[in-house]
Amino acid sequence: MLGEVTDIGSSPFRQYLARRLLGRREECVMMLFFTAQGLFIAEEFQIGTRQSSCELPLRRTVRRAFDLDARRLVLAHNHPSGDPTPSVDDIQSTRTFRQVMAALEFSLDDHFVVARGGIFSMSDNGLI
Numbered sequence: 384m385l386g387e388v389t390d391i392g393s394s395p396f397r398q399y400l401a402r403r404l405l406g407r408r409e410e411c412v413m414m415l416f417f418t419a420q421g422l423f424i425a426e427e428f429q430i431g432t433r434q435s436s437c438e439l440p441l442r443r444t445v446r447r448a449f450d451l452d453a454r455r456l457v458l459a460h461n462h463p464s465g466d467p468t469p470s471v472d473d474i475q476s477t478r479t480f481r482q483v484m485a486a487l488e489f490s491l492d493d494h495f496v497v498a499r500g501g502i503f504s505m506s507d508n509g510l511i
Contacts, residue, residue: 397495397502404461404497412460414444416453417492424451439476441483448489456484459495467498474510481511 403413403426410431416424427447429440439458448456458477462468469477473496481491493506505511 400459400495400497400502404459405499407461408463410461410463412439412458414440414447415457415459416448416451417455417457418452419454421455424453439480441480444480445484445487445489448484448487453489455490455492457492457495459497462496462498465499467496467501467503469494469496469503469505469510474505477505477511 400413404411412429412431413426414429415426418424425447427443429438429443431438444456447453458480460473473494477491477494480494484491491511493504494511495505496503
């Protein structure tokens with residue numbers, strides 16, 4: 384295991400992510416947009432297929448963040464397999480996503496992996 388997996392019930396925010404993402408058969412990416420002060424603005428989903436993973440929607444997210452005048456973002460995606468451990472591709476694509484967003488003056492606060500086995504925070508585990 385790469386790092387700490389938090390129990391789903393550990394915070395209201397993580398419980399919310401679990402309610403939105405657990406039980407889906409396909410992999411989904413959830414983008415949450417916030418003001419600079421951390422006030423929630425909106426959420427959006429990108430849904431993959433049962434046969435493939437779901438890519439981080441960089442262009443769509445950048446466009447939406449500008450439209451909403453967001454300053455901070457949180458990503459979350461599910462692992463239908465039940466294992467919340469992020470893949471090497473999950474980690475690398477998140478780092479690339481964060482670099483691009485930072486260059487455009489957006490902050491990626493965290494990327495959570497939600498699964499039956501728990502919730503993994505890339506930020507808490509020093510991966511972003």
